[in-house]
Amino acid sequence: MKGKTMNELKIGDKASFEKTITETDVYLFAGITGDLNPAHINQVEAEKTIFKGRIAHGMLGAGLISAVLGMYLPGPGTIYTGQELKFLAPVRIGDTIKAEAEVVEMIVEKNRLKLRTCCYNQEGKMVIDGFATVMPPK
């Protein structure tokens, strides 16, 4: 398992990973991170919010982006140096989220790559937008 080096990459390369987010995912994520915000683990309180029920942690969706970068593009050996995230819409329990990354900039001499990273739900609505910066394996 070795990811793509700078030479094997080009602008426009894309990869994605898709997963249905379960109640289990959200509850385990809450326990791991300590984010036991009622929005995620209290159905009664969450129903009173504008989201009308429990939602997944934004950072859980961001974790799917990390999966695309670390597993597929560039893949194993990549060093993750930065991520910008805009949380545009809630991810609900049961939503199927596709995280997608696309190479948008290559700084070859520094071995640095910039990727547009977006997450979409099963209706095609963008729920997270942003950019990642990584160093591909050498």
Next chain:
Amino acid sequence: MKGKTMNELKIGDKASFEKTITETDVYLFAGITGDLNPAHINQVEAEKTIFKGRIAHGMLGAGLISAVLGMYLPGPGTIYTGQELKFLAPVRIGDTIKAEAEVVEMIVEKNRLKLRTCCYNQEGKMVIDGFATVMPPK
């Protein structure tokens, strides 16, 4: 459980959450996000990298930031709208990570808050730096 509204906040307010990151955390995080990058779950491969062993997902550290925002500052009822992250140094299994948030900008008319968000390890080394944007509860 209700977080702080804009009126109850001021520039310089701080909160933090601290946790020892275990192998369990890293493995569950890998399963939840699908980021099964060998750097996180393959000790043999990870020993060959510059990190000389398995490291936690950067986004797991970012999850601790989410815990501070959602639990303490501003706390329950907060809507998380954006996050910038720079991954500065690896988090190793067994490291005790403190995530800290500090209010640095308040746009009262838009009910928007900007916080500096940093994670430190047990030696005081900054491992993540960045900024969060949130909407505190009304």
Next chain:
Amino acid sequence: MKGKTMNELKIGDKASFEKTITETDVYLFAGITGDLNPAHINQVEAEKTIFKGRIAHGMLGAGLISAVLGMYLPGPGTIYTGQELKFLAPVRIGDTIKAEAEVVEMIVEKNRLKLRTCCYNQEGKMVIDGFATVMPPK
């Protein structure tokens, strides 16, 4: 993160923590404790009981009490010395349980505190009643 000392506490102080109990919680709790009683993990057998379905472990509800004591009242640094529990009604998967603690007795010279500890479901029905004894941080 430091809890309240005896001087910072008074009779009548209250705190609570609330969570929707999921199937995941019950199944993980079963695995951790070894309590694989069919009442908790066998829907077919559980439907034949007076509870007409799987119920959460009583001790899982008691764990929420532990959360209130260890996180909020008195909070970090507290030593938990005893707990009496009466399990009054079943907690079902999907119930939202609020654990509440209230200071009812203070033995200052021994640094010991007694708290009434109750759990309620989303309909306000008391499901667990009892008393905790703790030593607040010094």
Next chain:
Amino acid sequence: MKGKTMNELKIGDKASFEKTITETDVYLFAGITGDLNPAHINQVEAEKTIFKGRIAHGMLGAGLISAVLGMYLPGPGTIYTGQELKFLAPVRIGDTIKAEAEVVEMIVEKNRLKLRTCCYNQEGKMVIDGFATVMPPK
């Protein structure tokens, strides 16, 4: 799987369940219950306490008692009505804990049973003491 009825039980009947408590157990228990007290999940802070390191939740040990009652004595079909617990000594990560229950009182006409319930560590030290009240299956 059916537990023992009142007729099949007598004073002095005993059963036990034993388990090595892992870091995973403690971390999952923290996430399930919301008890993220630094004593359980922060090695740096826990080292500063009288326990000199992270300890398991008292209620996790109590969960092993629940396992004995629900699995073996009286076993499946038992209704758990009450539990008194004294936390006598800390349970550390890696300790092997034996939970033991012994029938000490039988109120046949009310179908109620009282059991002495104790937990011991691998050195034979009692870490939890107390009494359970249950209704055996009919």
